[in-house]
Amino acid sequence: xxxxxxxxxxVQTDGSLPTYGTQHSAGIDIYCSNKEDIVIKPNEIKxxxxxxxxxIPEGYFAAIYPRSSTGVKRNLMxxxxxxxxxxxxxxxxxxxxxxxxxxxxxxxxxxxxxxMIIQPYLKVNMKKVDNLSETIRGEGGFGSTGK
Numbered sequence: 001x002x003x004x005x006x007x008x009x010x011v012q013t014d015g016s017l018p019t020y021g022t023q024h025s026a027g028i029d030i031y032c033s034n035k036e037d038i039v040i041k042p043n044e045i046k047x048x049x050x051x052x053x054x055x056i057p058e059g060y061f062a063a064i065y066p067r068s069s070t071g072v073k074r075n076l077m078x079x080x081x082x083x084x085x086x087x088x089x090x091x092x093x094x095x096x097x098x099x100x101x102x103x104x105x106x107x108x109x110x111x112x113x114x115x116m117i118i119q120p121y122l123k124v125n126m127k128k129v130d131n132l133s134e135t136i137r138g139e140g141g142f143g144s145t146g147k
Contacts, residue, residue, distance in 0.1 A: 007057045008057070009054055009055070009118060010054065011052055011053070011054050011055075012052065012055075013051050013052045014051060015031070015033050015052075016031055016110065017052075018031070018116060025115075026117055027065065027067075027116060027117050028117070028118075029067070029112045029114075030050050030052065030064075030093065030095075030112070030114050030115065030116055031051075032049070032095075032109060032111045032113060033049050033051025034048065034107070034109060036109075037107065037108055037109075039104055039106055039107075040076065040097055040099040040104060040106075041099060042100075042101060042102055042103065043098075043099065044098070045079045045096055045097065045099075046097060048095040048096070048107055048113065049092060049094055050092065050094065051092065052092065052093055053090055053092055054085070055090070056085065056086075056087040056089075056118060057087065057118075058087050060118050060119060060120050060121070061084055061085060061086055061087060061121055062084070062085035062093075062116045062117070062119075063082055063083070063085075064078065064082065064084075064085065064093070064095065064114050064115070064116050065078070065082055065114060065116075065117065066097075066113065066115075067112060067114060067115055070113045074105050075100050075101025075102075075103075075105065076097045076098065076099055076101075076105055076113070077098050077100060078095065078096065078097060078098070078114065079096040079098045080096060093116075095114050
């Protein structure tokens with residue numbers, strides 16, 4: 001059974017609190033906190049500060065995803081694809097963006113570039129074994145289940 005009670009996300013910031021875009025948004029929009037513009041040239045990676053530190057409830061983590069408009073309209077992607085923030089991390093959340101487009105991108109103060117989703121996780125025990133159970137798929141990789 002899943003615990004559906006509302007959890008508190010403690011946020012330390014000198015600026016704006018992250019916000020949900022709508023009542024039913026899964027992602028919490030996080031903002032650029034840098035007062036000066038940040039220029040990201042084509043094929044360049046730059047760090048974008050958010051000015052927030054968070055305390056995630058134990059048993060949860062934060063996943064950082066780009067907002068869809070960041071990739072589609074601005075040709076920016078997170079350099080590490082998806083950022084994972086563990087519940088024991090207390091430092092500032094920074095976004096590392098890669099510009100895969102052909103023109104430079106300018107990041108301005110309070111631009112919404114990424115979203116954070118708080119998710120539960122399950123810890124497991126590692127057990128070394130000599131064999132794994134058989135499945136129909138077996139070791140079939142990319143494209144092995146059809147088109």
